[in-house]
Amino acid sequence: MAGDEGSSFSRDSMRFFGTVSASATHDLKNVLAVIQENAGLLEDLCRMAERGRPLDPGRLMRLAVELQQQVRRGDRIVSAMNRFAHSVDEEPKALDAAGLLELLAVLSARFLAAKGLQLQTTLPAAPASLPASPFLLIRLLWSCLERAASLGCPAKILELAGESAGEGLAFRIRGFAPPSGAAAVFLSAAETRNLCTALGAALACSSGPGELVIRLPAGSPRAVTRDPREARDRAGEET
Structure with missing residues (x-):
């Protein structure tokens, strides 16, 4: 019985680690999706500028701010996941x-x-x-x-x-x-x-x-x- 309980405890630990990891990677995919979307907008603006349309500094600034926010968000998620991963092997x-x-x-x-x-x-x-x-x-x-x-x-x-x-x-x-x-x-x-x-x-x-x-x-x-x-x-x- 004790062996079964210990095995169940280990399985629960692995299941929990998987749950948290899946949640973190899902959030990271959302961050990357927003960055990709904004990168696409920047590309469109550059192509329009090549055809003679003036660039809108205000719009460029808003895109830059959004990208910086997503980078900070991604960094928080990665840092948290790194700390969580190391919590398993820490004494x-x-x-x-x-x-x-x-x-x-x-x-x-x-x-x-x-x-x-x-x-x-x-x-x-x-x-x-x-x-x-x-x-x-x-x-x-x-x-x-x-x-x-x-x-x-x-x-x-x-x-x-x-x-x-x-x-x-x-x-x-x-x-x-x-x-x-x-x-x-x-x-x-x-x-x-x-x-x-x-x-x-x-x-x-x-x-x-x-x-x-x-x-x-x-x-x-x-x-x-x-x-x-x-x-x-x-x-x-x-x-």
């Missing part, structure tokens, strides 16, 4: 909560936009970090965002905030319709439960407007493991 380290939130904002933009939602991130007021596997934490936060989006968001905005929690870290997701089953709704997915086990994370819903709190305590050996079986084994060694 657990002191995660920068602010950097993680910024990365998730880029990676999840298309997924949330398809549901008519926007993500607003609130960075920690002070530097906040915790030793943990970046890939597993990204997976956990993505899983919780996905479930929150499925519950409905009255304002069409989800907020993801990070903060220090004692010597640990806490992330808050706000803006979804409050579920009747509280945190159990989020933990109903085996993937989320396994990720919480692997990271030593705890989930709790507030009693008021929809808010999920994800806490990662400091000092937990599970916060730096990659497999739920290893997390349980290491926890057993302490008892």
Whole structure:
């Protein structure tokens, strides 16, 4: 059974990596399509200029601005995908909560936009970090965002905030319709439960407007493991 669970955990990781990669490459294709369209317009303007039609500086400037915007957008996507790809092979380290939130904002933009939602991130007021596997934490936060989006968001905005929690870290997701089953709704997915086990994370819903709190305590050996079986084994060694 333990072997089957570990295999499922690995398959889920590969599936998640594929989902994020497919989304990023789709966005990049959109960027390239806009650049190609504007390059075609520039070519048309050049051909008309060759036939004696004066160039419109204002139109050229608008095209240049659009191209620069798309290049910056493409650079953000490529940079985010590069960081995400390296999160798989990185050893657990002191995660920068602010950097993680910024990365998730880029990676999840298309997924949330398809549901008519926007993500607003609130960075920690002070530097906040915790030793943990970046890939597993990204997976956990993505899983919780996905479930929150499925519950409905009255304002069409989800907020993801990070903060220090004692010597640990806490992330808050706000803006979804409050579920009747509280945190159990989020933990109903085996993937989320396994990720919480692997990271030593705890989930709790507030009693008021929809808010999920994800806490990662400091000092937990599970916060730096990659497999739920290893997390349980290491926890057993302490008892």
